[in-house]
Amino acid sequence: MxxxxxxxxxxxxxxxxxxxxxxxxxxxxxxxxxxxxxxxxxxxxxxxxxxxxxxxxxxxxxxxxxxxxxxxxxxxxxxxxPAAVLKALQTYYEAYNSNVHRGIHYLSAKATEEYESARQKVANFINASECREIVFTRNATEAINLVAYSWGLSNLKKGDEIVLTVAEHHSAIVPWQIVAQKTGAVLKFVNLTEDEVPDVQKLRELLSRQTKLVVVHHVSNVLASVLPVDQIVSWAHDVGAKVVIDACQSVPHMAVDVKALDPDFLVASSHKMCGPTGIGFLYGKSELLSAMPPFLGGGEMIADVFLDYSTYADPPSRFEAGTPAIGEAVGLGAAIDYLSAIxxxxxxxxxxxxxxxxxxxxxxxxxxxxxxxxxxxxxxxxxxxxxxxxxxxxxxxxxxxxxxxxxxxxxxxxxxxxxxxxxxxxxxxxxxxxxxxxxxxxxxxxxxxxxxxxxxxxxx
CATH class of the missing domain: 3.90.1150.10 (Aspartate Aminotransferase, domain 1)
Structure with a gap:
């Protein structure tokens, strides 16, 4: 009508x-x-x-x-x-557009320097211990899928439990549904309180030695509620479970310190924090990333390739197959500079x-x-x-x-x-x-x- x-x-x-x-x-x-x-x-x-x-x-x-x-x-x-991010993108494409890591000429060296500088900026922004704990992905969705297919398929088995809340974003639910179907793991969901906040006390009661993973948002994109993720992480670690934090709605709006929160994995997206689309990041504890198999195969993620087998690079390169989103990473670095200045x-x-x-x-x-x-x-x-x-x-x-x-x-x-x-x-x-x-x-x-x-x- x-x-x-x-x-x-x-x-x-x-x-x-x-x-x-x-x-x-x-x-x-x-x-x-x-x-x-x-x-x-x-x-x-x-x-x-x-x-x-x-x-x-x-x-x-x-x-x-x-x-x-x-x-x-x-x-x-x-x-x-902001204009500073748009300028950073323009400068990359006008002044030093080139592929990273493999080239020895000036443009490639400059692009590599700025790309890896952006990784260090992300690490500093969330207070990671070292920049190799930061993996660039297309977005937070891909970052969660990386954890699901690399860590999840390698570590979960029949009867293991994954605890989530009913307020999770689809990108934090669907990958674990797929992994559960493949491994026999069980998904358990926590409902809301009368105040329409995920019931964290109920979540704590659900945790047991069968719990292998907890997946929670830091800030709800619907309810606007802020979860005490530091407590949730502590409870999960007490039973030996790992924790994935969806920080898409928190990293752009508040100080997030992974050393203080102590998650095993944390994900966020550039486009929600004044940066370009097409890039996000995964934070993972270095010992976990080092033990995880590749997510995608191809160039950049290898150490040596033979006709019948390959060996793989150390993280984060192991999880960044192919030409990355170089300009977008530069733009994300500029966005972090802008946010940090404020x-x-x-x-x-x-x-x-x-x-x-x-x-x-x-x-x-x-x-x-x-x-x-x-x-x-x-x-x-x-x-x-x-x-x-x-x-x-x-x-x-x-x-x-x-x-x-x-x-x-x-x-x-x-x-x-x-x-x-x-x-x-x-x-x-x-x-x-x-x-x-x-x-x-x-x-x-x-x-x-x-x-x-x-x-x-x-x-x-």
């Missing part, structure tokens, strides 16, 4: 929405003035805030769509890139304030159902909110926000179908922030959402 708004934009409604003929849409004023006074006056979110200071560094944010300023609130899916603690503190502001403003909107824990003195939510609006499909919300207000949010199951089924819904809308977002972005989103709800209410 199609509806034409006053500005001439044709809005396509989901089949579940019945359009009333000859209705026109009238834009409503933004609702920023309705923000709670205590929140609106918070100096940390004012004109001199981190969001206002860093926003000029992101060229993509300085544009209008359909005559309105772009408000980008889809950062949990992918972050935007300071991850500074980013985290600002985003906690912005997250609380977003949550409280959304909570005040009539008909909105929020998911995950409420913020409190003891609970810090990540800077994202998944929600539904009564009687409106989340895809219709996202489409209307985009077409009528140039507000970008995400709708769907966010690669977390088991979690949505547990919550009793098929999908949700999600607004997610990064440090370059501002209080004004949130206010514009809330005003646009109230306008959207009013529009769909007119069809009842």
């Amino acid at each position: 199609m509806v034409t708004a006053m500005n001439g934009v044709v809005f396509k409604l989901s089949p579940s929405i019945r359009a009333i003929p000859n209705r026109t849409f009238r834009a409503m004023p933004l609702a920023s003035s309705s923000a709670p006074a205590a929140l609106s006056s918070d100096p940390k979110l004012g004109p001199g805030s981190l969001g206002h200071i860093t926003r000029p560094d992101f060229p993509i944010l300085h544009q209008e769509l359909n005559g309105k300023r772009l408000v980008y609130l889809d950062n949990a899916a992918t972050s935007q890139k 300071g991850m603690q500074t980013i985290h503190e600002y985003e906690v304030e912005l997250a609380n502001y977003l949550y409280n403003r959304l909570r005040s909107v009539h008909g909105v159902r929020l998911y995950g824990p409420a913020p409190s003195e003891t609970v810090n939510r990540a800077a994202l909110c998944s929600f539904n609006v009564e009687d409106v499909h989340p895809t219709d919300i996202a489409t209307f926000l985009d077409q009528q207000h140039s507000v970008a949010v995400r709708s769907g199951h966010h690669c977390a179908q088991p979690l949505h089924r547990y919550l009793g819904v098929n999908a949700s809308a999600r607004a997610s922030l990064h440090f370059y977002n501002t209080k004004e972005d949130v206010d514009e989103f809330i005003g646009a959402l109230e306008d959207t709800i009013s529009f769909f209410a007119s069809f009842k």
Whole structure:
């Protein structure tokens, strides 16, 4: 069903929405003035805030769509890139584009130097003991698959248990389903508490000598909850289990120290931390990586190749077959430089304030159902909110926000179908922030959402 708004934009409604003929849409004023006074006056979110200071560094944010300023609130899916990262990519391709490791000429040597420098930057960023504990992958999904197929198939057997939560991303579930089918290992899932947080006490109770692996997220991409992964790692190690941490939603937003957390494996993606797409990384303890067989075969990952057998390079080269994503690694290194210059603690503190502001403003909107824990003195939510609006499909919300207000949010199951089924819904809308977002972005989103709800209410 199609509806034409006053500005001439044709809005396509989901089949579940019945359009009333000859209705026109009238834009409503933004609702920023309705923000709670205590929140609106918070100096940390004012004109001199981190969001206002860093926003000029992101060229993509300085544009209008359909005559309105772009408000980008889809950062949990992918972050935007500062000019420094774009420049690093351009410089690589213009000045020293070449393959790494094998060449002796200047361009190859320069490319190798910058590529390996990026690895060292990643190691420093998460406080790894040495850079050889960092394996570059296409993304976090590939990093988890690497662990699953290399470590998992080599170490798991029938009856071994893998413990996860119902809130895991598909990339942290599906590879282990495949491995379990091949090895006879058993998957066990932990549900949520009444506060809609994964039940870590139940997780602790599930651990036993049969538990060989625990796979958990650090920050939920739907619930915005932050798990005490240091405790989970300690409990798992007490029973002899290994731990894989999905840190995709934590590494870009807070200081992550693998020495302090002590995971066996940790994964993250460049594109969520202001770097390019097409590259992520696996952190693995050196003794584990050294004992693992190759994930892919080909060039770069070998020591010697004979007609009937091959010997393999030491990690991380063993797991980086073929020509790597060189430019993307350089861009990731530039992103880490940019984030480090700001300071991850500074980013985290600002985003906690912005997250609380977003949550409280959304909570005040009539008909909105929020998911995950409420913020409190003891609970810090990540800077994202998944929600539904009564009687409106989340895809219709996202489409209307985009077409009528140039507000970008995400709708769907966010690669977390088991979690949505547990919550009793098929999908949700999600607004997610990064440090370059501002209080004004949130206010514009809330005003646009109230306008959207009013529009769909007119069809009842």
